Amino acid sequence: MKKIWQVYLSNLKHIFSNRVAFLIVLVLCILPSLYAWFYLKSSRDPYGNTKGLKIAVVNEDIGVVFRDQRVNIGADVVNELKTNDSIGWVFVDSQVAQEGTRLGKYYASIVIESGFSEKMVSLLDEFPRHPEIHYTVNEKINAIAPKITAKGASSIKENIQKSFLDSLNRVLMEKLNLIGFDLKNSKQSLYSLIDFVHDARTSLDHLDQKIDKMLELSYRSRFRLEEMYGKVPEVKTNINDVQSTLSKSSLLAQNSLNFLSTTPEKIKGYKSELQTIANDIDGEFSRIIDKADQKNQNFAQDLQRINPKLSQLEQQVGNQAASLQQVRLLISSLFPGSPLLTKLDAAIANLNTVSSKSSSLRGTLSSVQSEVQQTIDFSRDTQKAITSLRDDMRTTLDEVHTNYQNDIEPLLTEVLKEIDTLSQQGTEKLDTLEKKLPQVEKNIDGGIEILNTEIEKIRSFQDKLPKLQSSVHVIDNQLQKLKKSGKVEELIQLATLNPRRFSDFVSEPVELVENKLFSIPNYGSAMSPFFTILAIWVGSLLSISLFTTKTREKAFQNFKSYQKYLGKRLFFLTIALLQGIVVSLGDMWLLDAYVANPRAFFFASLRVALVFSMIVYTTVSTFGSAGKAIVIISLVLQLSGAGGTFPIELSGTFFQSINPFLPFTYAIAAMREAVGGVVWEIYLPNLIILLGFFGVFLLLGLFVKPLIASKVERFESKFSESELGEH
Numbered sequence: 142m143k144k145i146w147q148v149y150l151s152n153l154k155h156i157f158s159n160r161v162a163f164l165i166v167l168v169l170c171i172l173p174s175l176y177a178w179f180y181l182k183s184s185r186d187p188y189g190n191t192k193g194l195k196i197a198v199v200n201e202d203i204g205v206v207f208r209d210q211r212v213n214i215g216a217d218v219v220n221e222l223k224t225n226d227s228i229g230w231v232f233v234d235s236q237v238a239q240e241g242t243r244l245g246k247y248y249a250s251i252v253i254e255s256g257f258s259e260k261m262v263s264l265l266d267e268f269p270r271h272p273e274i275h276y277t278v279n280e281k282i283n284a285i286a287p288k289i290t291a292k293g294a295s296s297i298k299e300n301i302q303k304s305f306l307d308s309l310n311r312v313l314m315e316k317l318n319l320i321g322f323d324l325k326n327s328k329q330s331l332y333s334l335i336d337f338v339h340d341a342r343t344s345l346d347h348l349d350q351k352i353d354k355m356l357e358l359s360y361r362s363r364f365r366l367e368e369m370y371g372k373v374p375e376v377k378t379n380i381n382d383v384q385s386t387l388s389k390s391s392l393l394a395q396n397s398l399n400f401l402s403t404t405p406e407k408i409k410g411y412k413s414e415l416q417t418i419a420n421d422i423d424g425e426f427s428r429i430i431d432k433a434d435q436k437n438q439n440f441a442q443d444l445q446r447i448n449p450k451l452s453q454l455e456q457q458v459g460n461q462a463a464s465l466q467q468v469r470l471l472i473s474s475l476f477p478g479s480p481l482l483t484k485l486d487a488a489i490a491n492l493n494t495v496s497s498k499s500s501s502l503r504g505t506l507s508s509v510q511s512e513v514q515q516t517i518d519f520s521r522d523t524q525k526a527i528t529s530l531r532d533d534m535r536t537t538l539d540e541v542h543t544n545y546q547n548d549i550e551p552l553l554t555e556v557l558k559e560i561d562t563l564s565q566q567g568t569e570k571l572d573t574l575e576k577k578l579p580q581v582e583k584n585i586d587g588g589i590e591i592l593n594t595e596i597e598k599i600r601s602f603q604d605k606l607p608k609l610q611s612s613v614h615v616i617d618n619q620l621q622k623l624k625k626s627g628k629v630e631e632l633i634q635l636a637t638l639n640p641r642r643f644s645d646f647v648s649e650p651v652e653l654v655e656n657k658l659f660s661i662p663n664y665g666s667a668m669s670p671f672f673t674i675l676a677i678w679v680g681s682l683l684s685i686s687l688f689t690t691k692t693r694e695k696a697f698q699n700f701k702s703y704q705k706y707l708g709k710r711l712f713f714l715t716i717a718l719l720q721g722i723v724v725s726l727g728d729m730w731l732l733d734a735y736v737a738n739p740r741a742f743f744f745a746s747l748r749v750a751l752v753f754s755m756i757v758y759t760t761v762s763t764f765g766s767a768g769k770a771i772v773i774i775s776l777v778l779q780l781s782g783a784g785g786t787f788p789i790e791l792s793g794t795f796f797q798s799i800n801p802f803l804p805f806t807y808a809i810a811a812m813r814e815a816v817g818g819v820v821w822e823i824y825l826p827n828l829i830i831l832l833g834f835f836g837v838f839l840l841l842g843l844f845v846k847p848l849i850a851s852k853v854e855r856f857e858s859k860f861s862e863s864e865l866g867e868h
Contacts, residue, residue: 144701144704145704145711146708147697148692148707148708148711148712149711149712149715151694151708152708152709152712153712153715166716169683169684169687169716169720172683173679173680173683174680174720174723176672176675177669177673177676178727178728178731180668181665181666181669181728184664184665185732186663187664191227192226192227192229193229194248194290195231195247196228196229196230196231196250196290197231197233197237197241197250198219198222198231198238198251199232199238199251199252200215200219200232201235201253201254201257202214202216202256202257202258203255203258204258207258212258212261213258214257214258214261214272218253219232219253228290235252238252239277242278243279245279245281245282248283248287248290249279249287250277251274251275252274252275252277253274254273254274254275256272257273257274258272260272260273278290356596356600359592359595359596360596363589363593366589448503451500452503455500458492459492459496462489462493465485465488465489466489468485469482472485659737659817659818661817663735666735666736667816668786669732669734669736669812669816670785670808670815671783671785671786671809671812673724673749674808676724677717677746677749677750678753678757678776678779680716680717680720680750681750681757681758684757685757685769685772686769688713688716690761690762692705692709702846702850703842703843703847706762709762710758710759710842713754713757713758714750714754716754717750717754718747718751720750721747721749721750724746725742725746725747728742734816735816736815736816737815737816737818737819738814738815738818739815741814741815741824742816745808745812745824749808749811749812749831752804752808752831752832752834752835755835755838755839756772756804756834756835758842759839759841759842760772763841763842763845763849763853764849765853765857778803779804781796782796782797782800782805782806783800783809784806784809785809807827807828807831807834808831810823810827811824811828814827
């Protein structure tokens with residue numbers, strides 16, 4: 142250990158004893174820091190100084206008259222850009238913009254076409270057209286500038302869209318308000334409509350059976366009409382037959398009328414004859430009764446004279462009853478329900494009763510005659526019996542005549558008049574029917590055609606009914622869901638929103654709430670971890686370029702290889718630590734870079750200087766000039782593969798694969814923790830991995846270097862002979 146310190150202190154003595162060497166070491170401690178400081182200072186906040194980027198703006202929009210209002214969206218955009226200093230907008234004509242962009246005077250140009258406003262309002266046309274903004278960028282000038290100018294062009298597009306959507310949504314919402322308030326006022330009617338659709342669905346579900354019944358009824362009606370149409374010729378023939386029959390019936394009716402009209406006179410004649418016979422019989426009875434009061438009178442001849450007259454009376458009564466029976470038959474055939482029939486039946490019955498009583502009286506008189514011939518006597522009882530029979534018969538006969546005169550004869554006269562009227566009406570109706578029959582035939586034929594048309598319509602509707610039922614089912618299900626879900630209320634609430642608030646929300650529906658975790662205020666501070674460790678690596682690279690890794694003093698020739706290696710290592714470590722201190726403190730104090738945890742930042746810088754100096758020194762010490770090439774190649778690989786500027790996921794597969802094996806990866810990660818805010822679970826493991834690199838290269842210097850020292854020395858000797866390298 143003592144010999145190691147001797148080598149180290151000898152190197153320090155040479156520095157302090159030689160002003161040039163001291164100056165070189167002093168510059169060497171500061172020079173790498175300048176590499177980081179200049180870059181970080183120049184790019185401290187590049188995206189905050191974009192107003193220096195010149196973009197040419199050309200407005201060729203001529204505007205348009207829309208609903209009696211002049212609209213020029215291009216002019217509105219220009220006016221808005223004039224108040225926007227985020228980018229250096231320059232307003233020129235098309236030729237100047239084109240030439241300036243080509244020559245690099247402008248980073249980009251934006252041209253608003255002449256029909257921009259006209260196309261913008263074509264939204265309401267059948268075929269709307271998209272307005273265009275022509276953006277031209279000169280990507281040759283700078284790699285980053287096109288990205289920034291493109292962002293400016295996009296912001297113009299977004300502002301136009303936002304303004305357009307804001308106006309459009311406000312107008313639409315105002316129109317929707319009209320519908321919404323109407324819907325709110327007629328909400329109950331809407332629910333009634335939903336119920337109506339549901340009832341209609343139920344009715345449609347049962348409509349198949351009704352349609353089948355309608356078709357059956359239509360077919361049956363058509364069959365009957367066709368049957369009727371086929372019977373029209375038969376009806377014509379029947380009418381002719383009926384007319385012929387009616388003529389015969391009319392003649393028969395006339396004969397019947399003649400018969401009925403003569404019946405009262407016949408009955409009056411019968412009545413007169415009956416009255417004469419009845420009076421004769423009554424006279425004979427009176428003589429018999431007078432003789433009956435005298436004893437031993439002969440009544441046989443008197444009684445014999447009465448019997449023929451009674452027989453004549455029965456004959457006349459029979460004739461009268463037969464006449465009335467003929468009248469009844471005729472009346473019943475013409476007027477079945479006529480009250481005259483009852484009267485006629487009663488009269489006929491009374492006449493039959495008179496005939497029966499007359500026959501009974503004849504029997505009684507025959508018996509009396511026999512009795513009188515034997516006894517030549519006429520008892521009081523016999524007289525009373527005969528007198529009673531005579532009176533009863535006479536009374537019944539008078540009743541018949543009275544009923545006929547009071548009841549039958551007036552009704553019969555009325556029936557005769559009605560028969561005459563019906564006969565005339567029947568003739569007239571037949572004539573009318575015969576005249577109307579062609580029209581009836583035409584109407585039946587038209588009815589058949591109408592039924593055929595309606596049947597086709599019904600069948601067509603029946604074919605379409607399943608699809609209609611399905612559609613109504615779907616509509617009803619949706620409406621029922623709408624009703625049960627309460628979305629009608631939500632729709633009304635939506636349709637009655639404030640148009641201004643609605644348009645503001647729709648034009649910018651999402652508000653980005655940015656939560657910056659481990660926020661770093663500027664780009665320069667965010668890049669300080671990468672450029673700080675890069676400065677430390679470059680410092681170590683400059684050190685091995687200016688100072689030799691060999692121990693040339695004669696006093697140390699006999700020292701062991703590891704003693705000379707570690708002694709020289711301490712010298713390079715001292716310079717690296719000084720470089721780390723300068724660059725880290727300069728970042729914080731001179732550049733005022735943001736560092737969340739200065740202590741962690743400072744400690745990480747020293748740890749990085751420790752590891753990087755070990756890697757660079759050991760590589761060059763072990764492999765000589767070839768080691769310098771290895772260190773430079775390693776630097777190039779780490780600039781691309783450590784993810785210092787862009788996320789490593791954006792790099793190629795090769796760089797992603799070597800990323801875990803590069804010291805820069807862990808050095809940058811540890812430094813970023815210190816700058817943004819330390820998460821110890823990330824910070825400490827990265828430092829530990831860095832120490833792993835330190836250990837690997839320490840073992841390389843202690844054990845591998847002695848094994849290949851002779852070979853490296855011969856290689857160096859051969860290279861020295863070329864007089865191109867160090868001696």
